[in-house]
Amino acid sequence: MIAKETIDKVFDAVRVEEVIGDFVQLKKSGANFKGLSPFSDERTPSFMVSPVKQIWKDFSSGKGGNAIAFIMEHEHFTYPEAIRYLAKKYGIEIEETEQTDEAKEQANERESLYVVSEYAQEDFERNLWETSPGKAIGLSYFKERGFTDTTIRKFKLGYAIDEWEIFTKNALDKGYQLTFLEKTGLTIVKENKQFDRFKGRVMFPIHSMSGRVLGFGGRILTTSKKVAKYMNSPESDIYHKSKVLYGIYYAKQAIAKEDNCYLVEGYTDVIQFHQSGIENVVASSGTALTSDQIRLVNRLTKNITVLFDGDAAGLRASLRGVDLILEQGMNVRVCSFPEGEDPDSFARRNSYDDVITYLKENTKDFIQFKASVLVKEANNDPVKKADTIRDIVGSIAKIPDRIKQEVYLQECSRIMDISEDVLFNTLAQLQNKEVKEADKNYKKARQQKAFDVVKNDAQQLTKVDVQYLLERKIIELLLLYGERSEVFDDLVLKATDDGKLELEQQQFEARVFEKIYLDLQDDEVDFTNSIFRAVYVQLIEFFTSEKKFSIELFMQELTPEVVSEVTSILMDEEKYQLHNWESKDILVKQKDHDLGQMVNETILNLRCFLIQKRVEALKTETLQNREGNAELLEEAMHYLRLKKVLSEKLNRVI
Template sequence: MISKETIEKVFDLARVEEVIGDFVQLKRAGSNLKGLSPFVNEKSPSFMVSPVKQIWKDFSSGKGGNAVTFLMEHEHYTYPEAIRYLATKYNIEIEETVETDEDKEKANEKESMYLVSEFARDYFHKTLLKTDEGQAIGLSYFKERGFTTATIEKFQLGYSPDSWDALTKEALGKGYQLEFLEKTGLTIVKAEEEKSFDRFKGRVMFPIQSMSGRVLGFGGRILTNDKKAAKYLNSPESEIYHKSKVLYGIYHAKQAIAKLDNCYLVEGYTDVIQFNQSGIENVVASSGTALTADQIRLVSRLTSNMTVLFDGDAAGLRASLRGIDLILEAGMNVKVCTFPDGEDPDSFAKSHSFEELKAYLQDNAKDFIQFKASLLIKEANNDPIKKAEMIRDMVNSISKIADRIKREIYIQECSRIMDISEEVLYNTLAQIGKKELAEASKKFTEEKKAFEVLKNNDELVPSKIDIQYELEQKIIEILLLYGNQVVDFEESFMLENDKGELEEIKEINTRKVSEKIYLALQVDEVELTNPIFKNIYDDLIQYHNQNELFEIDKYLSQVQAEIAEKITDILMLEERDALHKWETKQIVVKPKEENIAQYVNETLLTLRWFLVHKIIEDTKKSVSSNSAEDNSELLTNIKDYLGLTKLIAKNLGRVLARF
């Protein structure tokens, strides 16, 4: 594991504006920087970076955080991967924490396998471009496929010499161990014969990368007509390569998938590469294996939409539809697109321009239910028995969908296409055995009526503002922005004078803002009601008490991801004003820091007023429910509380309306 000291160094040196500036074009906006969202398509900037606070916020997608969370969101790194990326960027030496011998051995073994795989990638690539054999055989093949030099570089395509042990000899000569060459499957070792030879001899090579870009394994295509040898050969399963959990091209596709909110799924390496070269980058391949739940989960981290692309004359198309059910089961939306007879994604992309390819995909991508129906109708061929089986097959796919609204829409669509009643389809769903749909047929009429009422109701009821939520959020904001600052507060309290009357006394006290808030809430015996805010509040008070300095970026680095995200949202609320350019409309947005004491006092007094008002209303309800009893004490309490609200209003300097 990466040591705490290394992580602290990373947060000390990493500048959020520098890190994000490598991926997003930023322009100055006052003390902040702004740019177009890297997560959604937009024309007006909604992405804000605060160099002072060392955080960012994307108001379009709702994402936000620090430099590490940006890399996790944008590059889809894990937390350790993001830390390692920043350590490399800022030339920080990574220290590992003390681990058991077993942990160290396992970590070292995996790292050694990664290193030997990356060596092999470089060796194959260099052989392709720099040797006579590589150029004559491998490079000629890729050029025939229409791949440009830039594309070959991007995907680091290579060639393995048609020699029994060329790679193995080279690797051993460079100091790599035979143990790891064997474990990665690059070298096959015959212990009894004391021989070793290259697995991929005489093949063009396709490196298979993880989402973070590390080489996991290889795919190799043979170029001879040797009928005994497999056309395509993949690395065997290993500690770092599990083909059921990997998608070819995911490293190059991840940003485009997230930004375009769609992923194209193809079958082979060259399909992915040709699409990329044509300008369609949001594409991955299952590399000839049946689609798995783990592969789908990789894509679901980036988008909830997948379009499956099939060859025009794909064999076993019916069997391939099982993958669609898996995608639906994962809660994703699925479309299907087939190419004309004799065409596959590779050949079609090669022979068409970007605009033609893009238009074809848009015009021919069918919803899965339409595609499945058109395919199965051909098979049924007016046979009633086959048609019944076909309908059950379609309903079986619909049953994989967890979202009830989507299920209802697909049932309606299936009913329309197959000319069969929705009630029958719901009964079929129940027969399939889905628990949540066991009573779907009985509830169908009521749900449909309720759906129609909602659909026809054009009036939207405005949501009521949660005053207490807003005030508690303000308290957290103050603690984050100004909690460490020392300010003069005008404080008032009631004191009995010589005549026995209560008199308001005011005095100036110098306190830290965090101390002022803590004391005020303690006096009023107030606890924050929102569990997240209470968690943040308790942690912030403790942090301020234990630390002289408060640096937001350091604080964010040590809290849970959920808390860090909420804190970022709160901190960036005021930055949204800069995006509206109020100054160009002669509207002045007064900075809170101009009078922190007033802002703190107003927030605390308003919260006090709100809570007193709640007590008054609750007391009134008690009086109403106890009408037969003596309520004189309750009425006296109400009178006293009303007097307190007048005093709060006086201190605030304004008349307060009831909440």
């Protein structure tokens, strides 16, 4: 259990823009920051961060909250884990207590996989530094690759002892369950036997963006042709190789700072670049580049530089990865190393300044690079040259930005010595073909669903929940303006000499929360939505007990579910900044414009709604009862007269 004092220290130290900035590239937008959603695939920013309110909102997925909520959502942490992560980030000491056997059993499966992976990483690292085979084999190998002790410890490299089940046996002895050892792929279970997957390999832990161990890459040090040189952890609930980039945890800050990401192929390429001083580098870990991997980088920068080995084998396959990057709307540059060199060997043999100079001088635009590679293959064959040009135009067609497309076509025209008109026509043909295919698929899908749509239309029509919206509006007014003093035109209901009801207007000054509280108290109104009811009670208590209202302090006391709803309310006004209306000379009306009138109208609307609800209930009761209807009808007429008076005040016609 973490002490409340420690949690308070974490909340005091945390800055939501700093926490999220480790995962998402944020750009200033007025008083806030905006960026691409880390929870959905998008090209236009819909993710907003408010430093003033210390909250965030993702308008594409609907998620939101404070810094704790972001870490919990993004990294699938529990609340204590999120606190521990942030405490470590801000250098706050936190007392860790040993988990009991009962607590371990209660941990969910996903968390158990993380725990087992973390143990494995520590065990492999301990083997490397503290055992004779680890030092003699594993450590010697890393030293031969030119890695220093500091680098080896930084990347938490390790060694798996070359015995069939030593790791599994030790893990079981320490209380880790075989089920989770098998699900992470650390242990292979066949019939009644189990053995270690990575035995005799040097180990490269693969981390998430926040530093959690997801899986491992293991390299065999023998020359046996029967065994794979590299072996990765199998797919699991926490490790999906198509969604992970090796080194992203160590590179994320440098990528955002440099506004560029170097993409290499292997683990040692990443490590050697880091050791040389170039930290904005990640690897696809030997797998074909995927859209999910590209989106990880896209959160941090729009610029990727792909580094190719000097060996031309597989170069065409690598170029397909470039097309994927273009589809994501990113800027791609390419650099290849001299023949026989790769990023690892080149960085090891050259100084930092020499590597940087080489990258600057030899990095090309993807069109230039692709053209130079494919032209060599064409070898002056007119047919092959035509195919090459068509291939390049196919890549350009994947770029979503029309201006970039035109610039690249002009560049292609210059390099390949062909008219721009031909290239533009070819591009149009490719795009028309894609549009026709997409349209065909759309029509086919629409026809298949036509009858279902008709049948389900009536079911899909949802009735607007007026009371929910009004209750939400009241919570919004309290959160944004609860402390503000305002002059209100209050309406006092009085009976005239002839018995008619009239509203008499009176002016008085009060704070917004006092006005709302007194009016709802007079009407004996209770919130029907459980979340709003809980927030309302806590808000009133906070306003009456604290000298100054603080959203940060208030949200510390809320559950994650309530935090999400409160964030949605608070950030509604911020979403208009995403459209940058001011640049289009469109002024968005501020929420606090005519605040007193807004509070009055919200309460009057709620009163009208509740009166109508009561009238409907009386109608139903009248139909069900045969006797005593006179009293019910009289009560209903009273409410209808009252509603008419309120509606007139709201300028409505009954």
